[in-house]
Amino acid sequence: MNARKMTPWSVALVLALLCGTACAEVPSVEWRDLSDRDLSPQGKAALAIEPERWRHAESTHFVYHYGDAKQADTVWAHSEVYYGWIKEIFGVPEDAWTKKAHLFVFDREEDWKAFKQRVGEGEFAEAFTTGWELFIYRNPFWLAPQKTLAHELTHVIAFRFLEGPLPLFLNEGFAEFMGYRAIVPKGGGSEYDLRVVQLVDPDRWVPLEELASTKTYPGDRIEDFYRESELFARFLILQNPPADRFYKLLRAVSGGTAFDRALEEVYGVTPEELEPRFRTFATGQKTPPKS
Numbered sequence: 001m002n003a004r005k006m007t008p009w010s011v012a013l014v015l016a017l018l019c020g021t022a023c024a025e026v027p028s029v030e031w032r033d034l035s036d037r038d039l040s041p042q043g044k045a046a047l048a049i050e051p052e053r054w055r056h057a058e059s060t061h062f063v064y065h066y067g068d069a070k071q072a073d074t075v076w077a078h079s080e081v082y083y084g085w086i087k088e089i090f091g092v093p094e095d096a097w098t099k100k101a102h103l104f105v106f107d108r109e110e111d112w113k114a115f116k117q118r119v120g121e122g123e124f125a126e127a128f129t130t131g132w133e134l135f136i137y138r139n140p141f142w143l144a145p146q147k148t149l150a151h152e153l154t155h156v157i158a159f160r161f162l163e164g165p166l167p168l169f170l171n172e173g174f175a176e177f178m179g180y181r182a183i184v185p186k187g188g189g190s191e192y193d194l195r196v197v198q199l200v201d202p203d204r205w206v207p208l209e210e211l212a213s214t215k216t217y218p219g220d221r222i223e224d225f226y227r228e229s230e231l232f233a234r235f236l237i238l239q240n241p242p243a244d245r246f247y248k249l250l251r252a253v254s255g256g257t258a259f260d261r262a263l264e265e266v267y268g269v270t271p272e273e274l275e276p277r278f279r280t281f282a283t284g285q286k287t288p289p290k291s
C-alpha cells in the first residue's frame with residue numbers, strides 16, 4: 001500500500017538514464033535516398049565543408065543536414081510542429097509546394113566560420129536563410145535555443161506560402177512572434193501569454209510609417225526594432241482577428257503591393273488610422289492627443 005509511486009519527474013530521469021542519447025536520435029538517410037537534393041550554391045558550399053561529416057534525414061516538409069545527431073535533435077523535434085502552427089495561423093488548407101526546406105545544422109564553430117567566409121556571410125551571424133534553406137549554428141551557449149530556432153524556421157516556412165520577400169519589419173516581426181510562442185510555458189495559461197514579451201518604452205517609439213519603411217537592420221536600435229515589429233505582428237494576429245487576415249496582408253506585400261495599400265485592402269485602415277490603437281497596445285499607454 002505504501003509502495004512509492006513514480007512521479008513524472010522520476011520516470012523522465014530513469015528514461016534519460018536508460019536511453020543516453022540513443023532514444024532521441026534523428027533517423028539518418030543516405031544522401032542518394034533523399035527525395036529532394038535540390039540545393040542552392042550556398043547549400044552546396046555548406047556540404048563541401050568537412051563533406052564526410054554530414055549526415056542527412058528527412059521529414060514531410062524538411063530535409064536535415066547535420067554532423068552530430070544529438071545537436072540536430074531540437075531541430076528535428078520541432079520543425080514540423082512549427083510548420084503546423086504557421087499553416088494554421090495562415091489558414092492555408094493545402095500547401096502547394098512539394099519542395100522541401102533544407103535545414104543545415106552546424107555544431108562546430110570552426111566549420112561554421114569557414115562556411116560563412118566561403119559564402120560571404122557576416123562574421124557574427126548565428127543563422128541565416130536563403131529562401132528555402134536555413135543555415136544555423138547550434139551554439140552550445142544558446143540561452144533560448146527554441147526561441148531562436150522557431151524564429152529562424154519561421155523565415156523558411158513562411159517563404160513557402162508567400163510570393164516573394166517581405167518588408168523587414170513584417171519578416172522579423174512575425175518570426176519573433178513565433179519565437180515567443182515557442183517558449184511560452186506549457187500548461188500555464190494562454191499559449192499567447194504576453195508575460196514574456198516586453199512593451200515598447202514610449203520614449204523610444206518609432207512611428208509605424210517609419211517602422212514599415214525600414215530597409216536595413218538599424219544597428220543602433222536593433223532591439224527596439226525587433227520588439228516593436230514583434231508587437232505589430234502580435235497586434236494584428238491577436239487583436240484583429242481572424243488571423244488569416246494577417247496572412248492576406250503578408251501575401252499582398254510579398255507580391256509587390258505597398259504596405260499602406262495592402263493594409264487598407266485587408267484591414268480597412270490606413271497606417272495613420274491604425275497607429276493610435278497599435279501604440280496603446282505596444283506601449284501599454286494611451287496615445288497622447290496630437291499637439
Ligand SMILES: [Zn+2]
Pocket residue numbers: 151152155171172175
Ligand atoms: Zn530573423
